[in-house]
Amino acid sequence: MSTPDRFFISTPIYYVNDVPHIGHAYTTIAADVLARWNRLNGREVFFLTGTDEHGAKIDQAAAAHNRDPQSYCDEVAGQFQAAWKSLNISNDAFIRTTSPAHLRCVQAFLRVLWDKGLIFKASYSGKYCVQCERFYTDDELVNGLCPDHHTPPEVQQEDNYFFRLSAFKDQLIAAIEDPDHPQHFEIYPRERRNEMLGKLRGDINDVSISRATLTWGIPLPWDRSQTTYVWVDALLNYLTAVGYPDDKARVDAWWPADLHLMAKDILWFHAIIWPALLMAAGLPLPKKIFAHGFFTLGGQKMSKSLGNVVRPAELIGEYGVDGTRYLLLSAFPFGADGDFSPENLKVGFNAALANDLGNLVARSLNMIEKYCEGKIPAGDKRELLDQVLKDLEPMETQMDHLQFHLALTTILAGVDRVNRYIETKAPWKLVKTSLPETAEVLREVALSLKAIMFYLRPFMPDTARSIYEQLGHSDDFYTHGKEFFLNPQAVDLPLGQAIHKGPVLFPRK
Numbered sequence: 333m334s335t336p337d338r339f340f341i342s343t344p345i346y347y348v349n350d351v352p353h354i355g356h357a358y359t360t361i362a363a364d365v366l367a368r369w370n371r372l373n374g375r376e377v378f379f380l381t382g383t384d385e386h387g388a389k390i391d392q393a394a395a396a397h398n399r400d401p402q403s404y405c406d407e408v409a410g411q412f413q414a415a416w417k418s419l420n421i422s423n424d425a426f427i428r429t430t431s432p433a434h435l436r437c438v439q440a441f442l443r444v445l446w447d448k449g450l451i452f453k454a455s456y457s458g459k460y461c462v463q464c465e466r467f468y469t470d471d472e473l474v475n476g477l478c479p480d481h482h483t484p485p486e487v488q489q490e491d492n493y494f495f496r497l498s499a500f501k502d503q504l505i506a507a508i509e510d511p512d513h514p515q516h517f518e519i520y521p522r523e524r525r526n527e528m529l530g531k532l533r534g535d536i537n538d539v540s541i542s543r544a545t546l547t548w549g550i551p552l553p554w555d556r557s558q559t560t561y562v563w564v565d566a567l568l569n570y571l572t573a574v575g576y577p578d579d580k581a582r583v584d585a586w587w588p589a590d591l592h593l594m595a596k597d598i599l600w601f602h603a604i605i606w607p608a609l610l611m612a613a614g615l616p617l618p619k620k621i622f623a624h625g626f627f628t629l630g631g632q633k634m635s636k637s638l639g640n641v642v643r644p645a646e647l648i649g650e651y652g653v654d655g656t657r658y659l660l661l662s663a664f665p666f667g668a669d670g671d672f673s674p675e676n677l678k679v680g681f682n683a684a685l686a687n688d689l690g691n692l693v694a695r696s697l698n699m700i701e702k703y704c705e706g707k708i709p710a711g712d713k714r715e716l717l718d719q720v721l722k723d724l725e726p727m728e729t730q731m732d733h734l735q736f737h738l739a740l741t742t743i744l745a746g747v748d749r750v751n752r753y754i755e756t757k758a759p760w761k762l763v764k765t766s767l768p769e770t771a772e773v774l775r776e777v778a779l780s781l782k783a784i785m786f787y788l789r790p791f792m793p794d795t796a797r798s799i800y801e802q803l804g805h806s807d808d809f810y811t812h813g814k815e816f817f818l819n820p821q822a823v824d825l826p827l828g829q830a831i832h833k834g835p836v837l838f839p840r841k
């Protein structure tokens with residue numbers, strides 16, 4: 333059983349039919365921010381991401397590249413790992429569904445359901461969208477086309493194995509609705525939860541969990557002529573990652589997950605099918621499932637066919653790693669749909685990062701260098717610091733609610749307060765009449781910068797580290813965590829510590 337001292341967060345595992353784009357990066361950065369935030373608050377964190385490598389879609393993508401599927405998967409999985417490294421993602425594990433450990437997990441799990449009689453064989457004919465890797469009913473299709481890809485589904489007729497999803501309908505509704513239900517789990521945002529409940533109350537079909545004709549998958553343990561349906565294979569990654577079925581102690585320590593993050597496109601699989609599979613196996617359910625919105629680029633869906641797919645490296649090249657992390661999470665509320673336009677990105681970067689934050693750091697250090705011989709000056713006042721800490725307080729609740737754009741606004745309110753303080757005190761004038769007063773003002777500014785630095789850490793780790801080092805610290809800035817959040821009064825800077833002015837953090841575009 334996971335505990336309040338532990339936090340297990342996951343992203344979806346991404347399909348390797350395409351190399352990483354900023355849609356994948358969006359979820360992964362959000363998960364990274366939460367992972368870092370929880371570590372700062374003293375929790376032991378397990379942050380999981382990875383790649384989804386089986387199924388018809390991957391098989392076809394490999395064939396289209398004239399590659400055998402495994403070597404193709406190896407290459408694209410490597411590209412995902414490299415992309416996350418380049419974005420400073422602090423994942424603790426990277427799971428690949430073609431790993432031997434995952435095969436053992438899937439087979440062991442399905443064996444449990446098979447032995448319990450929750451899987452049956454039936455002949456089935458349905459309309460399948462390979463891009464979605466799912467069947468659609470006629471009602472769900474739009475003019476006979478996949479609602480998402482606008483392509484005609486394939487008619488597939490096979491003898492498959494089915495999971496008795498329908499048997500769990502009432503239990504699922506109760507677990508979602510009743511906070512006192514022993515298997516209660518939460519779905520956010522609320523509209524999406526209601527959407528899931530609405531669907532559940534309708535007709536629920538059992539789901540096919542195997543494919544008879546596809547070889548690129550994990551064979552069913554009791555009938556090796558069939559492979560596991562890619563979505564069942566993929567969802568089980570969350571259990572493989574904590575050591576199911578071999579490492580019982582680890583499963584007990586880390587399962588259930590605290591939070592599965594994803595976009596709304598795959599909420600049904602996570603909020604309904606996954607909990608039902610776990611119920612069937614007698615395992616605890618994830619505590620929270622959060623589906624964020626889908627974003628468009630200049631009003632258009634990002635897609636290979638439209639040729640407007642943006643790679644993380646393009647944004648990093650333009651705005652840097654922390655600039656990219658900031659821009660993606662500040663653009664619109666997490667949970668809502670939104671749009672990115674190149675023009676808005678530039679405006680946001682210049683206003684918040686170049687002008688407000690970057691400028692604050694540069695001018696503060698310049699003045700300490702010029703008026704205080706490059707050393708942290710003396711002073712007893714903590715008024716500005718106290719106000720800034722008050723400004724920053726709402727961030728705690730905002731982070732609990734995954735309101736990243738608000739949390740960033742909160743940090744910028746602190747930045748703004750310090751900038752205004754500098755304007756009012758005008759140290760460049762004050763220095764002509766009183767050096768001690770100037771020193772006092774600049775000490776307050778430096779302390780406030782340090783407080784802001786702490787709160788920036790989950791979002792912009794390199795920037796935070798740079799501010800920390802520019803203030804003259806040389807020890808590992810990760811040594812300060814929970815004690816700071818529990819006791820903000822601990823913010824301090826040694827008198828006379830030599831500052832190390834660094835390069836401009838965010839050069840103006």
Ligand code: MSP
Pocket residue numbers: 343344345346347354355356358359384566567568569593594595596597598625626627628634
């Ligand atoms: N392989 C499945 C997930 C299995 S999880 C057990 C899959 N992969 S995916 O590569 O298609 O990734 C979908 C996810 O990528 C979305 O749920 C979302 O997290 C992210 N996004 C992809 N494009 C996006 C946008 N345009 N906007 C927001 N999120 C985006 O589905």
